[in-house]
Structure formats: structure tokens, C-alpha cells
Amino acid sequence: MGKYLLRRLAINVLLVAIAASLAYLLAASSLNPQVNFKGRNPPVPEATIDKTLDQYNLNPKKPLLERYGTWVSGVVKGDFGQTWEGDSVNEEMGRRVGVSLRLLLIGTILGSGLGVLIGAFAAVRQYKLSDRVIGVSSFVIMAVPVFVMATMLILAATGLNNAAGSKLIEFVGEYSPGLTGWDQFANRLVHLILPTISLCLGQIAFYSRIQRNMMLDVLGQDFVRTAMAKGLRRRTALFRHALRTALIPAATYFAFAFGTLLTGATFTEKIFGWHGMGAWLVDSINQHDVNAVAAVSTFAAACVLVAGFLSDLAVAALDPRVRVS
Amino acid sequence: MRSKVVLRRLVKNKQTRYGLIGVLLLLILAYVGPFVAPYDWSDKDFMAFMQPPGPDHWWGTTQTGGDVFANTLRGLQKSLVIGFLVALISTGLAALVGAAAGYFGGWVDRILMWGVDLLLVLPSFLIIAILSPRLKGGTWLLFVLLLALFGWMITSRVVRSMTLSLREREYVLAARYMGIPGWRIILRHVLPNLSSLLIIDATLNVSGAIIGETSLSFFGFGVQAPDVSLGTLIADGSGPSTVISYPWLFLFPAGLLVALVLSVNLIGDGLRDALDPGSTS
Numbered sequence: 001m002g003k004y005l006l007r008r009l010a011i012n013v014l015l016v017a018i019a020a021s022l023a024y025l026l027a028a029s030s031l032n033p034q035v036n037f038k039g040r041n042p043p044v045p046e047a048t049i050d051k052t053l054d055q056y057n058l059n060p061k062k063p064l065l066e067r068y069g070t071w072v073s074g075v076v077k078g079d080f081g082q083t084w085e086g087d088s089v090n091e092e093m094g095r096r097v098g099v100s101l102r103l104l105l106i107g108t109i110l111g112s113g114l115g116v117l118i119g120a121f122a123a124v125r126q127y128k129l130s131d132r133v134i135g136v137s138s139f140v141i142m143a144v145p146v147f148v149m150a151t152m153l154i155l156a157a158t159g160l161n162n163a164a165g166s167k168l169i170e171f172v173g174e175y176s177p178g179l180t181g182w183d184q185f186a187n188r189l190v191h192l193i194l195p196t197i198s199l200c201l202g203q204i205a206f207y208s209r210i211q212r213n214m215m216l217d218v219l220g221q222d223f224v225r226t227a228m229a230k231g232l233r234r235r236t237a238l239f240r241h242a243l244r245t246a247l248i249p250a251a252t253y254f255a256f257a258f259g260t261l262l263t264g265a266t267f268t269e270k271i272f273g274w275h276g277m278g279a280w281l282v283d284s285i286n287q288h289d290v291n292a293v294a295a296v297s298t299f300a301a302a303c304v305l306v307a308g309f310l311s312d313l314a315v316a317a318l319d320p321r322v323r324v325s
Numbered sequence: 326m327r328s329k330v331v332l333r334r335l336v337k338n339k340q341t342r343y344g345l346i347g348v349l350l351l352l353i354l355a356y357v358g359p360f361v362a363p364y365d366w367s368d369k370d371f372m373a374f375m376q377p378p379g380p381d382h383w384w385g386t387t388q389t390g391g392d393v394f395a396n397t398l399r400g401l402q403k404s405l406v407i408g409f410l411v412a413l414i415s416t417g418l419a420a421l422v423g424a425a426a427g428y429f430g431g432w433v434d435r436i437l438m439w440g441v442d443l444l445l446v447l448p449s450f451l452i453i454a455i456l457s458p459r460l461k462g463g464t465w466l467l468f469v470l471l472l473a474l475f476g477w478m479i480t481s482r483v484v485r486s487m488t489l490s491l492r493e494r495e496y497v498l499a500a501r502y503m504g505i506p507g508w509r510i511i512l513r514h515v516l517p518n519l520s521s522l523l524i525i526d527a528t529l530n531v532s533g534a535i536i537g538e539t540s541l542s543f544f545g546f547g548v549q550a551p552d553v554s555l556g557t558l559i560a561d562g563s564g565p566s567t568v569i570s571y572p573w574l575f576l577f578p579a580g581l582l583v584a585l586v587l588s589v590n591l592i593g594d595g596l597r598d599a600l601d602p603g604s605t606s
Contacts, residue, residue, distance in 0.1 A: 015446050016446070018443060019443065019446040022443070022447065023451070023452075023455065026452065026455050026456060027455050030455060030456050030457075030459050031455070031458055139587075139590065140587065143532070143583055143586040143587040145536050145540060147539075147540065147543050147563065148579045148582065151559075151563040151579070152579075154565050154568060154569070155572065155575075158569050172565060259445070259448045263448050263450040263451075263540070266450070267540070267543070270544070271563070271564075281451065282454070282544050285454055285455060285457065285458070286545075293455055296451075297451055297455070300447065300448060300451055301446045304446055304447075304448070305446060
């Protein structure tokens with residue numbers, strides 16, 4: 001088992017490297033940082049533009065592979081280069097990764113956890129009212145794109161704030177400046193409410209649908225009946241035997257759902273004014289900032305593969321057959 | 326015989342009925358609506374900026390005096406066309422790649438699946454967003470190709486694993502021993518036997534493509550001005566201060582988008598029940 005996981009890890013590192021290179025080459029060939037200097041008054045002389053861009057390894061006049069070589073030799077040493085304004089990409093990334101991970105972590109844990117529980121609950125109560133309500137609402141939620149969901153949440157929160165006559169829910173930025181200690185912590189939590197909901201709802205709907213189907217498959221099987229026949233309480237039998245078995249497929253879907261979560265985080269960050277990696281992707285593409293785009297892509301690839309790795313681990317932990325073979 | 330059974334199941338299915346009615350109504354709205362409306366999407370009414378919905382401008386007006394009703398229908402048309410085209414191309418691609426990988430096996434399989442793995446590592450949203458500056462000034466058909474090119478990977482894996490079992494069936498073996506070349510066996514024997522999966526997948530891909538298109542257009546990475554799509558319209562109408570003061574700019578395109586995706590998903594789900602009754606997901 002350990003050997004298998006090690007091999008997977010090695011393949012994953014290789015895949016991140018290839019994906020990052022691909023992203024860099026795509027970005028370097030389709031983005032043009034010269035645009036940023038166009039239309040300035042007084043106009044910037046061509047030589048100055050070239051000199052500035054050369055300094056940051058961003059000049060499209062240099063051959064693509066030469067730029068790529070410079071970029072790789074930096075990345076190998078852990079340096080992602082500079083933005084078109086000359087700031088260090090590493091520093092900016094260090095600031096932003098934390099913001100994004102906070103959103104993604106909460107989104108993943110709440111989304112998959114609640115989704116699995118709700119799906120299992122719906123399966124146990126198949127065809128009852130609660131099952132139908134869960135089924136229909138998850139179906140509707142899956143038809144609502146994240147950016148529509150986020151904007152509707154803003155509308156709802158504004159209505160609530162107006163009704164209450166005070167700012168109950170704040171939704172712009174990560175926190176309000178000028179607070180310290182517990183106040184700041186509480187303020188951060190308040191700011192988290194809407195982004196978390198907008199990120200989680202889709203995940204919850206997705207997992208609950210999968211989990212319900214898998215749970216229904218398992219509930220009719222002999223080992224669940226045996227578990228109850230040998231005297232386990234219904235709840236214990238359901239949790240220890242049925243839920244665990246039914247979790248395996250949901251765990252394999254985890255890697256897939258994470259990609260959607262990552263894209264969703266881009267919208268959430270952008271709409272709610274968080275300065276994370278997702279928002280940076282949009283901004284840096286608009287500014288033709290090749291090195292920043294490459295850094296965000298590397299981060300995204302690493303996240304997807306870590307999610308895939310975690311889902312392998314979860315399957316191995318849940319499914320004894322995987323551990324043996 | 327089978328088609329009759331499937332058709333009867335489809336008609337009996339309440340979900341499919343609602344979905345079909347929904348899509349039909351939206352199609353009529355998109356293509357007949359502009360003839361009924363008092364304003365064209367390119368008209369600018371300089372006497373009415375940011376008007377709320379009323380008898381003159383049914384769904385209100387925009388910052389520049391454009392009619393929201395006409396604009397939204399125009400966007401709906403574009404989103405519909407893009408959704409259907411992308412679904413068709415990407416499902417076709419998925420079928421060909423998956424069947425080739427499964428049928429030929431060996432190095433073909435390894436290379437194709439490796440490519441799939443690689444494309445799955447980078448979210449397609451990200452790749453298309455990076456490539457988007459090239460779209461500026463180009464036609465939206467290029468955008469359709471990009472969406473299709475990065476949307477087939479997951480289906481192709483399913484097709485591959487199903488082809489693996491089909492490959493050993495008697496009729497495929499018989500065809501192979503008769504000396505029929507591989508690509509013809511794929512087209513004549515393998516793909517027709519996967520048709521129910523492919524039909525279901527193509528339908529669900531329509532909604533996936535529409536969401537993908539609107540998401541990219543939302544950030545300006547997709548459909549470019551002067552073209553409009555539901556995504557660009559929603560982008561114009563959202564943003565905390567705009568949506569609170571002028572909600573009609575957001576609510577109409579967003580409502581149509583959700584209705585469209587929901588209807589297509591209903592059809593897809595109904596099709597799955599009718600074509601593939603044993604499946605659970």
C-alpha cells in the first residue's frame with residue numbers, strides 16, 4: 001500500500017510539473033504584457049518597454065522557449081519570478097494562498113460532510129416528504145451557477161439587513177478594518193457567512209445526490225440485514241455498515257468535485273471582494289501578467305492533485321479490498 | 326421495438342415532460358420574442374436610462390438605454406446555440422477518443438488516457454481563461470471550439486471502460502475476424518451500442534456547456550462585445566451596488582439561465598430513466 005501511494009505521489013509531482021509548464025507556455029504565448037504600456041500619456045518609448053519587460057522575463061519579443069527556460073530555472077529554485085510591475089510573485093502568492101485555502105478548506109469540509117449526511121438521511125427516508133424536498137432542492141441548486149447564487153445571496157442579505165435596520169450580514173471583503181482581538185475574529189466570521197454558503201450549496205447538492213443513490217444500493221444488501229439481525233441497533237447498523245460502504249464511491253468523486261470547487265472559489269472571491277488566488281487569476285489575465293497566471297495555474301494543479309491523492313487515501317481507508325491488492 | 330418502449334417511458338415521465346416544455350418555451354421566447362417586442366436589441370432609447378420594468382420597456386432598460394427584454398432574448402439565443410453546439414462536438418469527441426482508447430488498447434490507450442489525465446489536472450475554466458485574449462476580435466465559433474475541446478474528458482473515460490467490455494462481444498469479434506478495419510468496427514458496432522449513454526451525456530453536456538459559457542463570459546473571457554450572452558448580461562447586472570439598486574438587470578437574464586439549465590437537466594434525467602432504467606446515478 002505504502003509503495004503504491006509513493007508511486008502515486010511521484011506521478012502527481014510529475015503531473016504538476018507538466019501542467020505548470022503547459023500553463024506557462026499557453027500564458028506566455030497568448031498574453032502580451034506590452035499592452036499595459038500602450039495608450040499612456042506621455043507615450044512610453046519602445047526601448048523602455050523592452051528593457052522593463054526583459055528585466056522581468058516577460059518580453060514577447062524573446063523566443064518562447066528561452067523565456068520558458070528562464071522561468072523553469074527560477075521555479076526549480078522556488079522562485080516564480082516577478083509581476084509585470086516588478087513585485088515578487090512569491091510574496092503576493094504567500095498572501096493570497098492563505099485567503100484561498102481558508103475558503104476552500106471550509107467549503108470542502110462543510111460541502112462534503114453535510115452533503116454526505118443529507119444524502120444518507122434522504123436515502124434512509126426514501127420517498128418520504130423529507131427525501132422529496134431534499135431531492136428537488138438539490139436538483140434546483142445544481143442548476144444555479146455560482147455567480148448567480150452569490151448575487152442572489154447578496155440580494156437576500158441586503159433585504160435582511162434592511163428589514164433588521166442594521167448590518168447583520170456583511171459581504172464585502174474579508175474583514176472590516178480597525179478592529180482587534182475578539183471583535184475582529186467575530187467580524188471575520190460574519191464576513192465568511194455568504195461566501196461559504198455560495199461555495200458550499202453546490203457541493204452539498206452534488207454530494208447528497210451521489211450519496212443518496214449509493215446508500216440506496218447498499219441499504220437493500222444482505223450485510224446490512226445481517227448487521228441488524230445480529231442485534232445491532234438500526235442507527236449503529238446504518239452508520240457502521242451501510243454508510244461506510246456507501247461512502248467509497250463518494251470518496252472517489254471527491255477529486256472530481258474539487259475542480260468545480262476551485263472554479264467556484266474564483267467567482268466567490270471575485271464577487272465578495274476577497275483577494276485570493278482565484279481573484280488573482282482573473283486580474284492577472286486582464287493585466288497580461290504571465291508569471292502570475294503561471295503561478296496560479298501551478299497552485300490549481302497542485303490543489304487538484306492533492307485532492308485526488310486525498311481521495312485515494314480515503315478510499316484506501318474505507319475499502320479493505322484496496323489495501324490488500 | 327425498443328424505441329417504442331423508450332418513447333412510452335419518456336412520455337410517461339413527468340420530469341421529461343416539464344423539461345421538454347421548458348426548453349420549448351425558452352426556444353420560442355428566444356426566436357419568436359424579438360418579433361413581438363417593441364424594441365430591437367441594438368436600439369438605444371436615450372429618453373430612458375436605467376428604467377425599471379414598465380409598459381414601454383417590458384423588462385426595463387440598461388445604463389445606455391438598451392432594452393433589457395431585447396438584450397436578454399439576444400443573449401438567450403447565443404447561449405442556446407453555444408450550448409447545443411458544444412455538447413454535440415464534445416460528446417462526439419468523447420465517443421471517438423474513448424472508443425479508440427478502449428478498442429485499440431496498448432499504446433493508443435495509454436497515450437490517450439494520459440492526455441485525459443493531464444487535461445483533468447488543469448480545470449478547463451482556467452485553460453480557456455488563459456487563452457481568452459486570443460478570442461478578442463475573433464468569432465464566437467472559436468470560443469465554441471475551445472469549450473468543446475476542454476469538455477470531453479470525463480465522458481471519454483466512461484466510454485472507454487464500456488468499450489473494453491464491448492470489445493469481447495461475439496458480434497465485434499465476428500466483425501474483426503471478417504477483416505473489417507478497427508475504425509469501422511468502432512463506428513458500426515461499438516458506438517451504436519453506447520448510444521443510450523451518449524444521448525444522455527450529450528443532453529447533460531448541454532447544460533454543462535451553458536454553465537461553462539456563461540461563467541467564462543461573466544468575467545469577459547468568453548463571448549465578446551458587441552455580441553451578448555446570458556453570462557455577459559448577468560455580469561453587467563451584478564456587483565453589489567448595481568444589483569441592489571437595479572435588480573432587473575440581473576434577475577431577468579439569471580432567471581432565464583436557471584430555467585434553461587434546469588429544463589435541460591430535467592430532460593437529461595428523464596432520458597436516463599427511460600434509456601437506462603437500471604442505472605442509479
